[in-house]
Amino acid sequence: MALVVQKYGGSSVSDADRIKRVAERIVTARKAGDDVVVVVSAMGDTTDELAELASQVSPVPPGRELDMLLTAGERISMALVAMAIHNLGYEARSYTGSQAGVITTAAHGRAKIIDVTPGRLRSALDEGAIAIVAGFQGVSQETKDITTLGRGGSDTTAVALAAALHADVCEIYTDVDGVFTADPRIVPDARAIAEITYEEMMELAASGAKILHLRSVEYARRAGIPIHVRSSYSHKAGTLVTGSMEDLTVEQALITGVAHDRGEAKITIVAVPDEPGAAAKIFDTVAAAEINIDMIVQNVSTEGTGHTDISFTLPISDGTLATAALTRIKDSVGFKEVLFDDHVGKVSLIGAGMRSHPGVAAKLFSAVAAAGVNIEMISTSEIRISVVCRDSDLDDAVRAVHEAFELGGAEDAVVYAGTGR
């Protein structure tokens, strides 16, 4: 008998009908003899609707109260899922994050899980019940206040519970059939990937693949919990995220997939004095504003001028904040101006196999060039190559790279409504 943690996202529980279908799937797992813990997100757009209500009463609502408000969303969906399971003749009990023992930091809206004490879940399982848990939320160890985990929170809740309960697998149900070699809306012959290492999945997530949040994959890797990404609309095999790169054999496919990201912007700081400390001041300022930057490029100093340009990418939503912070240090650092460009796109090629194949980068650059796309920035890791181009060129670049590395399958991928989120 296995212990399975299943997680269903907001679109899987968006109305009474879908909740009933999810209940059937949960009961099927229970019937097979497994112990089942289910993590749910809020129904459909509930979280957005609650946030909108908040903005109507207060332009800047306090984090503690916003978390109290938003956590009502999962409370509703989890109780309804438990009811639907009861109606199928199985015992189910719902638990808030706090009741499930999800202990977090006190950082409202972006709390980190410190500890999980799933005593009540364990008791429920021991009594033969299915435990339904609110994703995305926990309780602060310090203040005892209700917290939310921020983006990707429900996936992280599922993995954290799976780890604390020593589950055999954490199944993440979504609206696509698994992790694909590229977004099927851009690349029709993209294939579902049967198995992928944690490291590759982390690179995919960090490179714009929306299917799993980076944070939950990191957690799963640390805890050694396999993640099984599956569709809540089909019974296809999905994608298993498991195993380390160290275990890969030489037969391992060279390349796993192509990710893209339209959510980043590029900031260029023009004519920075080419002297020690200038770049440090700039990136200290950005870090102090709590902005995560991704790629950085510093041009070679233009001969004779003593100045250079520095470009970096960051989430589009942080653009205003970063530009304002940098403008404030313009005179003290002595650069000329700050340019903000939100018409960039990033395409990334990920594959554990590329470590031992130095030709991968050259092949990628050729493919992108052959598609007539100009590369503006490049960054690499051991198992990833990313390039930034114009956003209008992004789809062409993705298709060119996917084809050059022969990632496509024999048949076109089935695209469901909302695929790729």
Added chain:
Amino acid sequence: MALVVQKYGGSSVSDADRIKRVAERIVTARKAGDDVVVVVSAMGDTTDELAELASQVSPVPPGRELDMLLTAGERISMALVAMAIHNLGYEARSYTGSQAGVITTAAHGRAKIIDVTPGRLRSALDEGAIAIVAGFQGVSQETKDITTLGRGGSDTTAVALAAALHADVCEIYTDVDGVFTADPRIVPDARAIAEITYEEMMELAASGAKILHLRSVEYARRAGIPIHVRSSYSHKAGTLVTGSMEDLTVEQALITGVAHDRGEAKITIVAVPDEPGAAAKIFDTVAAAEINIDMIVQNVSTEGTGHTDISFTLPISDGTLATAALTRIKDSVGFKEVLFDDHVGKVSLIGAGMRSHPGVAAKLFSAVAAAGVNIEMISTSEIRISVVCRDSDLDDAVRAVHEAFELGGAEDAVVYAGTGR
């Protein structure tokens, strides 16, 4: 500096605008120097909407999960009220029933408060914050599950917190200007009652006045907490519920007010054998079905037949259950049939002063008769006289009684939308 508990019902917090107005009223009390604890109900029809969602996934949802679901309603309203107060520059923190220390029995949907341990509220007040508490909900001492208190629950929460915190007053904000001598929709010159004893208020509540639930008044009386009923739409004086009948002077008004009830039905059991134990069997059966009966009338045995009719009143909603239970014992008791009549109405006259005035009943019967209304049943307590009539005659009976005892004021009462709830 006083400690004030304020309670706002669902219509007072039905949208963002009303929540902002409620926040202003709360801040006014805080500005006056008082410590303020606020109990809120769910916004407008939220509770009904959540119950409807539940019925879509399960015809008979388990009580534990229904309570988990419904308590999301107050969670939303309390967080929004706290945000709105913040926006006015005052510190406010919201607390669920569980966080506020409302400890209850495990009876889902109709839990009773066992204890209140308001440590977190006390800390919040000590730090100068306004505490916002979810009404209607608590946590089971035995199972640690979330519970709801059932009808009138938010009023009871407010009174229980006021008692536990030794508050100076519990203010119940509603959509009418206070407790009236009769329903202003039926009697245009009904007056707001300035002050009323707990006992009279309990009789009014038990007789159909919807403004305060019986249970909360009982609690306030036991704890000695004054209840101040006020409108959240006006600044009128409202009604103070306080003091015992024992403290009343002889100058006390004879009569306090008239209540009416359309929510009851009459069951008549025809031709019950006039022998010891027959009535006991009937009322044992009704009690076993957990039905609260109100008035009972047993006719004098019709001479020579050895049979009598027994009638009693009960909530209309219990009619099907009671009729079914009684029909099952028809043969063993030996009565002829069970008649169900849901076209009755009840009018009650309440007044602590009537104890020492035996003529009150006669005057009431005359007034009702003069209005051409036939009396079907009568019951009395020390401070109340109730009569049952046809429901179509009820308004006439209320007006006749109100006028006979000269309860009217000089000017007509202002009737707001939704008055009388």
